[in-house]
Amino acid sequence: MGNFLTTIGLEIHVEMKTNSKLLSPSPVNFGDSPNANTNVIDWGYPGVLPRVNKGAIEFGMKAALALNAEITRDIRWDRKNYIYPDNPKSYQTTQQATPLGQHGYVEFEMEDGTTKRVGIRELHVEEDAGKNTHGGDGYSYVDLNRQGTPLLEIVTEPDIESPEVASAFLEKLRQIIQFTGISDVKMQEGSLRVDANISLRPAGSDEFGTRVEMKNLNSFSYLRTALAYEQKRQSQEIIAGNQIQQQTRRYDEPTKSTILMRTKEQADDYRYFPEPDLPPMHIDQTWVDEVAATLPESADSRLKRYVGEFELGAKEAGVLVQTLEMANFYDATVAAGADAKKAANYLIGDVNSYLNDTQKDLQDTLLTPENLAGMINLIEDGTISSKQAKKVFEAITEGKEPKAYVEENGLVQESRVEVLQPVIASIVDANEQSVADFKAGKDRAVGFLVGQIMKQTHGNANPNVVNQILLDELNSR
Amino acid sequence: MDNFLNLDIKTVHESLVNGQTTVVELTQKALEFIHSRDEELNAFISIDDEGALKRAEELDAAGIQEDNLLYGIPMAHKDNIVTKGLKTTSASHILENFVPVYNATVVEKLNEAGVVVIGKTNLDEFAMGGSTETSFFGQTKNAWDATKVPGGSSGGSAASVASGEVLFALGSDTGGSIRQPAAYNGIVGLKPTYGRVSRWGLMAFSSSLDQIGPLTRTVRDNALVLNAIAGYDDHDATSSQKEVPDFTAKLGQDIKGLRVAVPKEYFSEGVNEEVAEAVRAGITKLEELGAIVDEVSIPHTKYGIAAYYILASSEASSNLQRYDGVRYGLSERSGDTLEDMYVNTKTEGFGPEVKRRIMLGTFALSAGFYDAYFKKAAQVRTKLIQDFENIFKDHDVIVGPTAPTVAFGLGEEDDDPKTMYMNDMLTIPVNLVGLPGLSINAGFNSENMPIGMQIIGNKFDEQTVYQVAYAFERATKLYEKIPGGDK
Amino acid sequence: MAETLSKQEAKHVAELAKIRFTDAELDVIVGQLGNILTLVDTLNEVDTTDVVPTYSVTENVNMFRDDVADNWNQKTDLLNNAPQQQDDMIKVPAILDGGDN
Known part of the structure; x- marks a missing residue:
């Protein structure tokens, strides 16, 4: 991008395919009728309490290991407070202060053969929200089946220099996670979701530019297009002498552009604090080793x-x-x-x-x-x-x-010489012209004869055996 | 029998066993008495006549269980403990018509024991308060004097037991909400060790402080009820896996040589003289019974309230966000937008005290203030824990007043919330540290209002707390004096 | 540590909490919270250097549930308690913004 250096960081959400939810025993299952897989915990009923699914933690550990991250030994849960219809407790249970894994990395090859390395700042386990459907009738409709499905959030370092590298990184990350067996990681089904932040700075400058965050990057092509659009937009703004505003933008597929969602002034205040309903977790080396042994x-x-x-x-x-x-x-x-x-x-x-x-x-x-x-x-x-x-x-x-x-179906191949010999001999007899052509050095004749033989044997003749007999036959004439 | 004044669980149980009465008769009489007594007292938000009688008939039909003391005993749950099919409101407009679809673990356990749930008792809205004046369902009165508050937030539970409406009730205690109303009504109230009783089904106020506990007329009754509700619960990850002992086991053992710590801070300025005098007399009684009494210091006592206010309000601001009009409860939909629904529901649904605490907690957690308020308060909590650890190195219990005063007049509470909160100074540290604390009647003031004495034990040592309380109760027999009578 | 809460801050906090106050109510709240915060400021008298904060007194660690699905079949009861429902979904006034997460 001309005289600018691009810095991109990605925030990736991976839906994990455990049997049950992170904090309630309700089944994790897609495609069931609305709210079929919900209970009082998923609905955030007064008086309910959470209980952590061990499987979700172990899945998170597998991802941490596969991403070369250090596993945090003492972990507590935090509440991220915000009010939204698909967020029944009005807080999301997450690991803000003590993410499950830190300081990992992913190495991958670009198409031109160069090797890239992107740092993983942290990854943590948290719960997914429910699903809102917008009715167009002045109402929205909430299905809490997805509420509480364990999510893995992976945050990269701002190590990515172009939309192409971002896309290649994501492909590699998708492959790594998929091979741990913890998720289907399908963008089209929402089990892999990507947000990006991108900033530009003049070549030679050490100071990062102002970050713009982007949401709704629901496919690899959206990711590339949105980042490229944003690169262009920001460089034009800077060239025009304008300040880049810290804001959140959304990719809009029809116009292939990004649209402003909110500025920093409208930023949320999530009031994180330690979750008092969940005791801390301690992960010792024995447990890490046990999980590592099950990693595909x-x-x-x-x-x-x-x-x-x-x-x-x-x-x-x-x-x-x-x-x-x-x-x-x-x-x-x-x-x-x-x-x-x-x-x-x-x-x-x-x-x-x-x-x-x-x-x-x-x-x-x-x-x-x-x-x-x-x-x-x-x-x-x-x-x-x-x-x-x-x-x-x-x-x-x-x-x-x-x-x-x-x-x-009688599909056994015919390789017996005593069966094939008479068939081949009679076909050679019937095609004098081909024999002449063969003698004149025209190889095409052999192909024609083989075709005739295969036709006669309904394709069941062993081609190698046919070739051998045919050549012997022709040479003997 | 017209009511449960002067009765205890064992006596009633015996009359059931020997056929002098039936569960139905007991239940009918209780309901009759409640309907007349509660016109003035207002201890109940919901009275479940139909459910209670049906249950009583079933229990009679199944036959009295001789070795099960709680079988057929009429009782009440504080209305922030969820009961399946029975309206549970937390005394809030926002849950005015809320009918839970599941039972709290304590409700399940007591149902298994065979109790009859008579109804749900009044409280300060979402258990925030010390007078039961912030209830959406009107003020509960003190069982001893209807011009006085019953204390709170478990004011309904305390008044219902003290007035003989039920034999026992459950309450919840976040900063003194069982012990202070027990003190104001002259009965026994225990806040168990944090984790002793499952919180599953308790509408959360402050999750790191809340505990459910029994309010009873006698120490033995209290221990019997705790036996039934204590224990680890898969549904509550903070419930303790420690073995649950028989809490009645040490009742009657003498307290000779038991070491009693008396913190000087518990008799500081602001503690009413008559209260201090009665509690000092109580401590002297313990000494006469053979206990060794030391004056000690709990230096961080005075910071407990400030720490409590930040921690409890912060947790509450998060816990109460779920009342948003989306899934259950009040939903004010006269506005046009989703935001209107949220704001209208909360603005109309919550009372002033709840709003005040939500505001405080939201502020304390908001960007830029977390370290100064929430984290600082959590660090002071650690200091307070260390104070108590030091005391329990060489003491068995700590004794002092439960509250600085007796029950005050209705509407007489100081408008200044700061003064209000001072009333909790002696009970709050117990919640912050997670200890068991019991309030027992230690006598009466010149106006014949009961004075509570608090006995605080080491973590998971409710047995010793009960032992001391029982020795005191047997020696003083103060429970024989009942409201409205001069026995 | 701020000794009091400004009215502006109180307004912001009320927005976060989604509670509406009249101007007069807000003045009262600011006064009351100011009093409490003055009390809270006494916490600064305590030296908490290197003191580990206590967020819970539970002694439990690693309280897990095995990854076994168990459907409690509460859908109907839950939907019946919803202020509005349609087609097994919870009905709310239209969500207009892009949402979170």
């Missing part, structure tokens, strides 16, 4: 393993670790006996196309690692041809067992 293997580690042990290309390995489901599926397929390279090819090729075509997530399909491995092994041992494999793949997407399917 990270994407980075898997990528290294795939390249190192399985000799995959970095690009292929990268595709496999894009989602935890894919990586888990891949590992399970290899564990079920499939050749590592072939399994990778199938996942990156046919399985991914299938997912794209059907708009499904891997875990929502009937595919299993065992069936995919079974199919790959049937190809390997020559039982089926790769052409037959197309049919078998279709079958395993429907949850069928490949070996049984192949047997039921």
